[in-house]
Amino acid sequence: xxxxxxxxxxxxxxxxxxxxxxxxxxxxxxxxxxxxxxxxxxxxxxxxxxxxxxxxxxxxxxxxxxxxxxxxxxxxxxxxxxxxxxxxxxxxxxxxxxxxxxxxxxxxxxxxxxxxxxxxxxxxxxxxxxxxxxxxxxxxxxxxxxxxxxxxxxxxxxxxxxxxxxxxxxxxxxxxxxxxxxxxxxxxxxxxxxxxxxxxxxxxxxxxxxxxxxxxxxxxxxxxxxxxxxxxxxxxxxxxxxxxxxxxxxxxxxxxxxxxxxxxxxxxxxxxxxxxxxxxxxxxxxxxxxxxxxxxxxxxxxxxxxxxxxxx
Amino acid sequence: xxxxxxxxxxxxxxxxxxxxxxxxxxxxxxxxxxxxxxxxxxxxxxxxxxxxxxxxxxxxxxxxxxxxxxxxxxxxxxxxxxxxxxxxxxxxxxxxxxxxxxxxxxxxxxxxxxxxxxxxxxxxxxxxxxxxxxxxxxxxxxxxxxxxxxxxxxxxxxxxxxxxxxxxxxxxxxxxxxxxxxxxxxxxxxxxxxxxxxxxxxxxxxxxxxxxxxxxxxxxxxxxxxxxxxxxxxxxxxxxxxxxxxxxxxxxxxxxxxxxxxxxxxxxxxxxxxxxxxxxxxxxxxxxxxxxxxxxxxxxxxxxxxxxxxxxxx
Numbered sequence: 001x002x003x004x005x006x007x008x009x010x011x012x013x014x015x016x017x018x019x020x021x022x023x024x025x026x027x028x029x030x031x032x033x034x035x036x037x038x039x040x041x042x043x044x045x046x047x048x049x050x051x052x053x054x055x056x057x058x059x060x061x062x063x064x065x066x067x068x069x070x071x072x073x074x075x076x077x078x079x080x081x082x083x084x085x086x087x088x089x090x091x092x093x094x095x096x097x098x099x100x101x102x103x104x105x106x107x108x109x110x111x112x113x114x115x116x117x118x119x120x121x122x123x124x125x126x127x128x129x130x131x132x133x134x135x136x137x138x139x140x141x142x143x144x145x146x147x148x149x150x151x152x153x154x155x156x157x158x159x160x161x162x163x164x165x166x167x168x169x170x171x172x173x174x175x176x177x178x179x180x181x182x183x184x185x186x187x188x189x190x191x192x193x194x195x196x197x198x199x200x201x202x203x204x205x206x207x208x209x210x211x212x213x214x215x216x217x218x219x220x221x222x223x224x225x226x227x228x229x230x231x232x233x234x235x236x237x238x239x240x241x242x243x244x245x246x247x248x249x250x251x252x253x254x255x256x257x258x259x260x261x262x263x264x265x266x267x268x269x270x271x272x273x274x275x276x277x278x279x280x281x282x283x284x285x286x287x288x289x290x291x292x293x294x295x296x297x298x299x300x301x302x303x304x305x306x307x308x309x310x311x312x
Numbered sequence: 313x314x315x316x317x318x319x320x321x322x323x324x325x326x327x328x329x330x331x332x333x334x335x336x337x338x339x340x341x342x343x344x345x346x347x348x349x350x351x352x353x354x355x356x357x358x359x360x361x362x363x364x365x366x367x368x369x370x371x372x373x374x375x376x377x378x379x380x381x382x383x384x385x386x387x388x389x390x391x392x393x394x395x396x397x398x399x400x401x402x403x404x405x406x407x408x409x410x411x412x413x414x415x416x417x418x419x420x421x422x423x424x425x426x427x428x429x430x431x432x433x434x435x436x437x438x439x440x441x442x443x444x445x446x447x448x449x450x451x452x453x454x455x456x457x458x459x460x461x462x463x464x465x466x467x468x469x470x471x472x473x474x475x476x477x478x479x480x481x482x483x484x485x486x487x488x489x490x491x492x493x494x495x496x497x498x499x500x501x502x503x504x505x506x507x508x509x510x511x512x513x514x515x516x517x518x519x520x521x522x523x524x525x526x527x528x529x530x531x532x533x534x535x536x537x538x539x540x541x542x543x544x545x546x547x548x549x550x551x552x553x554x555x556x557x558x559x560x561x562x563x564x565x566x567x568x569x570x571x572x573x574x575x576x577x578x579x580x581x582x583x584x585x586x587x588x589x590x591x592x593x594x595x596x597x598x599x600x601x602x603x604x605x606x607x608x609x610x611x612x613x614x615x616x617x618x619x620x621x622x623x624x625x626x
Contacts, residue, residue, distance in 0.1 A: 032517075035426060039435060042442060042491075045442075046438065046445075049450075053449075107349040110349060114347070124350050124353060130613070133612035134545075135544075136547065137604070141577075142360050231446025233548045238578070238597075268449070268452065290446065298440075
């Protein structure tokens with residue numbers, strides 16, 4: 001009797017300990033460790049990438065400073081710079097802003113605010129999603145087939161910055177549409193209903209109620225899209241950005257625009273393929289310039305999102 | 313006409329409610345402008361398909377069709393062996409997926425199931441930064457860091473240009489994409505499923521792997537397919553690091569250099585001045601482009617179907 005009661009107390013104690021005790025479980029800890037390792041490896045790679053680039057490119061920037069940022073392309077690594085690339089990349093970004101942003105935001109407004117669920121609307125939605133997944137180099141082929149032909153009268157057999165800008169604009173258009181549509185969708189319906197309720201037309205609702213609330217989201221998405229266009233390389237090579245060095249023969253802006261060009265990422269590609277040690281360092285330095293531009297743009301976008309984002 | 317006191321004002325008719333003429337016209341114009349903007353995407357799709365099919369067709373008419381199945385890709389000698397560039401593409405994409413699947417899914421499960429909200433908020437932006445690194449930069453990373461430190465250690469006779477180093481860099485490029493799509497799918501699994509599992513006494517690891525993972529499997533498959541699609545279409549890494557410029561022999565050994573579809577296209581595009589003489593080189597660019605377009609479109613459509621299945625379930 002006494003022994004049986006003792007056993008019962010033991011059993012109860014064992015169960016209590018099983019339920020309350022924080023036992024260390026090796027398998028679970030290993031699993032969590034592996035998962036954390038996956039995240040850390042990704043960050044280690046990012047750190048290694050930035051470190052490598054800074055170590056080999058930093059000295060070039062430190063030594064030559066402004067000269068590296070403004071000097072033209074050259075076959076001597078000590079005098080070659082990325083001036084032409086920065087100029088072309090900025091001009092290309094302006095083209096992307098002109099081509100993709102008005103059309104992209106307009107399309108997003110149509111899809112989110114105007115379109116009813118018709119076959120036509122669904123066709124457009126499917127098309128936009130699929131266009132976003134088309135490899136960048138295929139847009140280059142579209143550029144060669146159409147935009148280079150259109151831009152031919154402007155100079156350099158159509159292999160000019162106009163054709164490049166149109167190609168990049170079309171490339172980012174689906175992404176602008178998708179991000180803008182998401183921002184519009186986040187505005188609650190009650191805002192629209194309130195405006196309709198006081199007799200506003202659809203355009204008045206969109207212009208004075210939906211767009212102001214969606215603007216920070218649209219703006220952030222658009223800036224990130226521009227960053228994407230800024231680093232895009234393959235389509236530019238296909239539509240004729242120079243993969244070598246060249247000189248501006250003309251002094252005025254218009255003639256420079258219609259002549260040969262090479263953007264910052266295409267310069268990185270060209271230099272990365274060159275065997276000379278000097279160009280190795282120059283490539284890293286050009287990558288620093290590109291990444292500083294991209295990270296600044298990203299930081300601005302994230303700051304704007306955090307500053308103006310509204311939770312409903 | 314002032315209403316006389318006592319008289320009833322007439323009930324508003326439909327015309328009164330419709331609003332003034334100019335206002336209605338403005339509405340119509342605005343609507344049409346937005347509709348036109350939306351239609352641009354259809355126009356672009358048509359132009360892409362037209363430009364690809366037209367010239368790819370011209371290529372098929374002129375080329376000796378039997379030679380398309382031969383081994384070796386040498387546009388200057390009019391040898392267009394598709395198995396060579398398709399094999400190169402598959403090798404690079406395969407290595408990329410070997411890298412991106414464990415890293416991407418591991419990061420996704422960690423962020424969705426294990427990380428505290430605070431850790432999650434600070435880790436996700438870093439993943440976004442990694443996603444924003446241009447591929448040309450990763451190409452440079454492949455030849456300066458991955459080749460000497462990883463590939464040449466394993467394959468002692470490899471040069472700095474190899475399909476393995478290109479593949480690893482492609483894997484790094486698509487890891488954030490796989491992680492973010494998979495994480496969305498895992499995060500969308502209802503809490504009640506996890507709680508039911510814990511209620512039955514399951515451990516966290518069992519819950520993650522046996523309950524949450526299977527519930528999110530459609531989204532995870534979609535993430536992997538999108539990853540393959542991106543890997544197949546990735547251009548700059550392979551153009552810099554995979555090792556072939558003009559032509560290439562048939563090669564499936566990852567330690568050796570090889571030619572992928574996208575790298576072949578870049579080489580054709582840059583070298584178009586030199587190979588213009590052969591006549592077929594330029595149209596062949598569009599033929600390879602059409603093949604690439606068809607492959608990625610098929611993959612994207614399948615991934616899209618899986619994503620839609622997730623939405624329907626939840």
